[in-house]
Amino acid sequence: MDTIQYILTPREAFIAEQQWRVVKRSVDARQRELRVHLTILTDDNGKPIAKDAAIPLYAPPVFQDVHKAERSVVIIGAGPAGLFAALTLLEHGIKPIIYERGKEVSERKKDIALLNRNEGLNPESNYCFGEGGAGTFSDGKLFSRSKKRGNMQRVMELFHYFGAPDTVLYEAHAHIGSDKLPGIIKRMRECIIAHGGEIHFETCVRSLKEWKMENGKWKIPLILAIGHSAHDTYRMLAAEGVKLETKGFAMGVRAEHPQVLINKLMYHLKPSAISRQDSELIEYVGNASYSLVTQVDGRGVYSFCMCPGGHIVPAGSEAGSCVVNGMSASHRNSPYANSGMVVQINPEDIEGNDPLKGLLYQEALERLAFQQVSQIKNEKLKIKNYSAAPAQRLRDFVEGKASKDLPACSYLPGIIPSRLDQWLPAHIGKRLQQGFRDFDKKYPGFLTNDAVIVGVESRSSSAVRIPRDPESLQSVSTPLLYPCGEGAGYAGGITSSALDGINAALKIAELAR
Numbered sequence: 001m002d003t004i005q006y007i008l009t010p011r012e013a014f015i016a017e018q019q020w021r022v023v024k025r026s027v028d029a030r031q032r033e034l035r036v037h038l039t040i041l042t043d044d045n046g047k048p049i050a051k052d053a054a055i056p057l058y059a060p061p062v063f064q065d066v067h068k069a070e071r072s073v074v075i076i077g078a079g080p081a082g083l084f085a086a087l088t089l090l091e092h093g094i095k096p097i098i099y100e101r102g103k104e105v106s107e108r109k110k111d112i113a114l115l116n117r118n119e120g121l122n123p124e125s126n127y128c129f130g131e132g133g134a135g136t137f138s139d140g141k142l143f144s145r146s147k148k149r150g151n152m153q154r155v156m157e158l159f160h161y162f163g164a165p166d167t168v169l170y171e172a173h174a175h176i177g178s179d180k181l182p183g184i185i186k187r188m189r190e191c192i193i194a195h196g197g198e199i200h201f202e203t204c205v206r207s208l209k210e211w212k213m214e215n216g217k218w219k220i221p222l223i224l225a226i227g228h229s230a231h232d233t234y235r236m237l238a239a240e241g242v243k244l245e246t247k248g249f250a251m252g253v254r255a256e257h258p259q260v261l262i263n264k265l266m267y268h269l270k271p272s273a274i275s276r277q278d279s280e281l282i283e284y285v286g287n288a289s290y291s292l293v294t295q296v297d298g299r300g301v302y303s304f305c306m307c308p309g310g311h312i313v314p315a316g317s318e319a320g321s322c323v324v325n326g327m328s329a330s331h332r333n334s335p336y337a338n339s340g341m342v343v344q345i346n347p348e349d350i351e352g353n354d355p356l357k358g359l360l361y362q363e364a365l366e367r368l369a370f371q372q373v374s375q376i377k378n379e380k381l382k383i384k385n386y387s388a389a390p391a392q393r394l395r396d397f398v399e400g401k402a403s404k405d406l407p408a409c410s411y412l413p414g415i416i417p418s419r420l421d422q423w424l425p426a427h428i429g430k431r432l433q434q435g436f437r438d439f440d441k442k443y444p445g446f447l448t449n450d451a452v453i454v455g456v457e458s459r460s461s462s463a464v465r466i467p468r469d470p471e472s473l474q475s476v477s478t479p480l481l482y483p484c485g486e487g488a489g490y491a492g493g494i495t496s497s498a499l500d501g502i503n504a505a506l507k508i509a510e511l512a513r
């Protein structure tokens with residue numbers, strides 16, 4: 001077997017994809033004319049392999065029955081890191097016992113619907129907590145910037161095995177979508193339980209002591225896959241002597257443009273109305289996304305977790321705070337394009353030596369954002385908008401003007417005009433203002449009052465690291481504790497967190513030999 005690479009027009013690529021076994025696809029929007037890079041599988045004579053040839057896409061996983069397994073592992077958290085760790089343990093004949101503070105995915109959906117209708121936040125069941133973790137109601141982008149961490153393709157294969165579309169196997173910037181992810185997560189749970197693993201929902205682990213023996217050693221290996229939003233759990237870990245340290249993170253806002261504008265800017269379409277040809281092109285390559293980065297006063301300012309055709313969502317997990325993030329359905333077909341726009345924050349930017357100082361800083365900004373809205377709520381609008389968010393038109397923000405009104409926005413709980421230019425800390429606000437000017441130089445028209453920024457995007461990455469030994473992956477303070485995934489500070493995003501979970505499980509499997 002070999003491969004052959006083509007650079008094609010979108011139409012040619014569409015036709016080729018119907019016929020041949022594609023192993024890699026990426027869209028190149030850098031030139032005026034869009035091009036699709038396709039890599040196709042061939043036989044030894046260079047002849048392309050048909051799409052439906054009887055050649056397996058990959059070796060399917062083999063899960064063992066662990067009902068009576070000799071070895072068990074406790075996993076705290078059923079996000080990508082916890083679930084992929086559990087699946088890997090099953091492959092090695094080890095029983096996973098998962099504790100998840102949130103609810104199973106179908107029940108979780110109901111709490112999220114309440115949140116979007118402003119009927120209150122369930123602090124244990126929301127966009128961050130519950131089966132599948134923070135990745136369940138997301139855009140489901142499946143890529144990681146780092147290729148060094150291990151077998152990324154295996155993560156894609158497992159997602160595919162549990163029901164993700166074929167594109168996850170070959171698309172450079174694959175995504176699944178929040179309509180498909182819950183079903184995939186449910187099938188993973190069913191597989192874990194069918195093979196003898198355990199999942200305990202609505203069970204928040206508030207102490208690790210029950211797994212500790214009198215001599216201070218652990219009864220059982222523990223995989224800590226708590227994500228980065230469980231601030232109470234970090235506090236518990238600190239109190240129980242697990243070593244934590246501050247790490248750099250990023251905070252800012254979420255910007256939302258009309259998708260049609262982003263398509264024009266990124267695909268170099270004519271400024272007039274979208275033609276039929278343009279629509280066909282977009283139908284094949286999908287709504288455009290962007291990835292922007294600049295440096296302002298020694299700190300990175302960049303777009304983060306861009307969601308074409310998506311929605312802005314309330315992603316907080318504590319009452320009295322305002323946090324936003326973004327998600328999209330598989331077709332990415334809402335009329336809006338949103339993205340986090342964040343500023344890098346280094347540990348030395350925050351005073352003090354407390355390893356949790358980054359968390360405290362995030363929490364302070366989230367409360368500040370909530371206060372902007374709650375003040376207005378009470379005084380003027382008289383509405384009980386627990387999850388409404390403060391917002392400002394983009395050009396107004398950059399020029400330091402109040403927005404008299406706001407454009408239509410995908411954020412279901414509602415947005416309220418606010419002076420983000422005035423209340424965001426200057427080192428974030430000023431840098432964002434300059435960042436938007438820089439992005440407009442690259443894509444003239446990006447800085448427009450048809451776009452809106454919504455605050456605050458504060459949970460783009462973990463502000464804490466749980467340091468671990470690079471070889472054993474065990475906590476440096478607490479042997480047999482395996483901090484992994486985003487909350488451990490060693491991953492960011494669905495794919496890298498899943499892979500980190502796999503790696504932790506593989507280390508434990510090695511111990512068993």
Ligand SMILES: Cc1cc2nc3c(=O)[nH]c(=O)nc-3n(C[C@H](O)[C@H](O)[C@H](O)COP(=O)(O)OP(=O)(O)OC[C@H]3O[C@@H](n4cnc5c(N)ncnc54)[C@H](O)[C@@H]3O)c2cc1C
Nearest residue numbers: 077079081101133134135138140141205227485486493494
């Ligand atoms: C709205 C949104 C959209 C996103 N979109 C994308 C995207 O498109 N692509 C991408 O790559 N990433 C995206 N992300 C980020 C991604 O979801 C995370 O990076 C990823 O889920 C981290 O995986 P994890 O398993 O490490 O942690 P999490 O997914 O956060 O899972 C941790 C789990 O642990 C549970 N938990 C925490 N503490 C305890 C405790 N004490 N006891 C029991 N259970 C506990 C939580 O309830 C949670 O379910 C998005 C995040 C959000 C919020």
